[in-house]
Amino acid sequence: MKGVKPLILAGIVAASATVHANNLEKVIDKSSEINQSAAQSQTKIDKIADSMQGRLQQFKTLNKEIDGLAVYNAQLTKQLNSQLAEMESLNESMDQVSVIERQITPLMMRMITGLEQFVALDVPFLSDERANRIASLKDMMDRADIASSEKFRRVLEAYQVEVDYGRTIEAYTSLLEIDGQEREVDFLRIGRLELIYLTRDGKKAGSWDQQSSAFVALPDSTISQINKGLRIARKQLAPDMLTLPVHAAE
Incomplete structure (x- = not known):
């Protein structure tokens, strides 16, 4: 009977070891499942983090673009205001030019008449040349294809020629x-x-x-x-x- 107890004890130990082994395998399997689940969760978390990081970077980029556009729009606004002011100034200048042009045409006519009278009373040198110059000025005043500035320049040029006669x-x-x-x-x-x-x-x-x-x-x-x-x-x-x-x- 003494020989039977050790055998029973050994069987109990063996059975217990088997139970522990089975439990350990279950624990290992469960741990493996947990690790796999954790790895999957971490992968999802990483993807979400990457997505959030990308969106954050995109948000920062958009903010920079918005700031750049704000500066650009502000500069365009200044340029636009400057151009509007310049246009207004040009419009005023054009109005003044129109007034001056209306005034300068009678002035040129009086200048040509005065020059003609002066030549008629002057010493009669180069009579044909001087008469032709005055006739050319009169014809010029009737032409619409010559700007008023050019007409005035030619009238002044004729006066300068007459001035030069007096010192040559x-x-x-x-x-x-x-x-x-x-x-x-x-x-x-x-x-x-x-x-x-x-x-x-x-x-x-x-x-x-x-x-x-x-x-x-x-x-x-x-x-x-x-x-x-x-x-x-x-x-x-x-x-x-x-x-x-x-x-x-x-």
């Missing part, structure tokens, strides 16, 4: 009626102080008398000085003193 010396050839006969003569213009002619044969000379509005004969003693003046005007001689009669223009 000039020699030119033209026709002049002498003793009832038209002859070719050399004219010597000294500013507006004197207009002298000399026939091409060098035998007759005369100067313009503003009071009588006619040419008067000059003595033969002046012919050498007139020739000298003609050569100086043509740059054939260096500038030098001339002894000539002077009839000042009125």
Whole structure:
């Protein structure tokens, strides 16, 4: 009987070990399931975290874009306001230009009329050239394809040409009626102080008398000085003193 107890005890131990082994396997299996579930949950959590991080980054990017657009819109607003102010200024300038243009046209007409009267009363040098210049100005004023600014420039240019006549010396050839006969003569213009002619044969000379509005004969003693003046005007001689009669223009 003593030999039977150890066998029973060994069987109990073996059975207990089997039970513990089965329980341990269940625990391990359960733990494995828990770990798998935890891994799946962690995967879901990671995906959700990644998604949240992506959305957060997208949100930050959108906020930056919104801030950039706000700055850009503010700049565009400033530019737009500046352009509106400039347009308003241009509109005012255009209105002023229209007023000035309406005023400047009569002014130019008066200037041309004044220039024509001045030429008619002046020493009669380059008569055809000066008359053609004034006629050209009158024709120009009737043309619509020329801007008012260009018209005004040409009128001022004509005035400048007349001003320059008063401080230059000039020699030119033209026709002049002498003793009832038209002859070719050399004219010597000294500013507006004197207009002298000399026939091409060098035998007759005369100067313009503003009071009588006619040419008067000059003595033969002046012919050498007139020739000298003609050569100086043509740059054939260096500038030098001339002894000539002077009839000042009125």
